[in-house]
């Protein structure tokens with residue numbers, strides 16, 4: 001008899017071990033919660049006739065227990081109790097859970113006894129007709145990760161331990177996998193965001209210069225590019241205002257349409273309005289045809305008003321109206337035309353001073369000065385000179401079919417010690433000239449004007465070997481100094497030079513004469 005019993009025990013044990021082996025094979029395939037659910041249902045329910053009343057996992061806070069999985073069929077007949085149970089928040093300190101989590105091999109509850117003692121969950125379990133509730137801690141190593149509650153008539157200790165160990169591993173894997181997926185998603189989102197940022201910044205890739213001052217410019221550009229906000233680009237002549245305006249447009253949602261540019265200084269005063277707002281046929285002498293203005297042309301795009309400080313006062317009022325009302329009227333026309341235009345304006349003038357002097361409308365200035373971006377003069381960013389030089393050398397050697405691969409350190413040093421009144425444009429022209437004059441593969445010599453050296457500024461230098469432009473420039477600066485910077489009007493430099501104020505302005509621009517030149521102390 002004893003032999004028979006011992007034999008039966010061996011057979012049961014073997015069956016249990018076979019079961020555990022099969023279960024571990026099922027579990028090994030588990031990647032997701034759905035896989036685990038399927039595996040549990042297939043093996044526990046079908047073979048052991050055991051139901052998963054609940055699996056909980058410990059939340060990231062290490063305190064709350066989160067419902068992870070349960071057998072839905074259990075609750076078909078007991079919705080109310082189930083809903084009430086769902087409303088509850090379990091924690092690791094709650095009596096039952098605390099007991100289970102601190103136990104070695106879990107606890108067994110008699111379902112009927114538990115129900116009689118008033119345990120609401122047990123009342124739910126009772127509906128299955130299964131006798132026992134087995135509760136086990138889920139552990140990975142020494143770390144509790146949750147609990148499992150199984151309902152069955154009988155489960156051996158070996159089976160319970162095996163199930164708990166396998167499910168613990170599966171849940172730990174699922175959680176790790178979920179974390180990995182979340183992390184991946186987060187990285188993908190970040191990547192997308194960074195790509196957007198880079199496309200914003202590196203849409204600015206044709207702009208050379210990585211020094212601190214230009215970094216600030218790029219930062220501001222990135223902030224404003226996406227919006228329809230008016231941008232005021234300030235800076236001396238040749239600092240790259242137009243380049244910046246184009247880059248802002250190219251990084252904006254309007255980039256698919258062409259940016260429209262108007263150079264306010266290049267237009268005679270009587271034609272500015274017609275250029276900006278258009279005209280009807282016969283609106284003035286010479287208006288043979290109807291013509292649409294640049295504002296209309298720039299509808300749903302960007303209108304770049306270069307040298308906006310040069311706009312005549314009358315045109316300023318019309319511009320103000322167009323900005324305020326977002327509508328324009330053609331010269332000689334009666335129709336109001338709605339426009340959706342993003343404005344980027346630039347000037348090398350000090351608009352505040354222009355306002356004070358009555359040459360620029362204060363209300364227009366406030367409308368334009370919404371988001372100013374100040375471009376640094378080249379002399380303030382000598383750290384960018386090398387990169388700019390190499391960029392222009394490469395550009396102009398390509399254009400002229402030369403192969404110039406190097407620039408000597410001496411040349412870079414020379415370029416760095418010049419004050420660049422004409423800024424990047426002046427550097428660009430100088431490199432263009434120097435490339436043409438270079439016959440070998442290294443740029444060894446540049447022809448820098450000797451006035452405006454940062455180290456030794458002096459006007460008592462040699463007067464020979466200077467171009468007419470250089471002589472003009474020095475002379476104009478001298479006159480401006482004598483007139484204390486006054487350009488037009490009585491006692492202004494234009495009157496002394498016997499040329500109109502506007503012509504002097506253009507000449508100064510052309511020659512790169514800025515306030516720093518004639519207000520400098522030397």
Ligand SMILES: Nc1ncnc2c1ncn2[C@@H]1O[C@H](COP(=O)(O)OP(=O)(O)OP(=O)(O)O)[C@@H](O)[C@H]1O
Nearest residue numbers: 207208209236237238239240241242243348424425
């Ligand atoms: N950071 C830069 N990187 C590369 N090229 C530049 C840079 N800044 C200016 N340039 C080049 O210098 C020249 C002058 O630039 P741009 O016409 O934009 O200057 P600006 O400030 O608008 O001048 P102005 O006030 O005289 O109209 C252009 O050929 C432009 O491409």
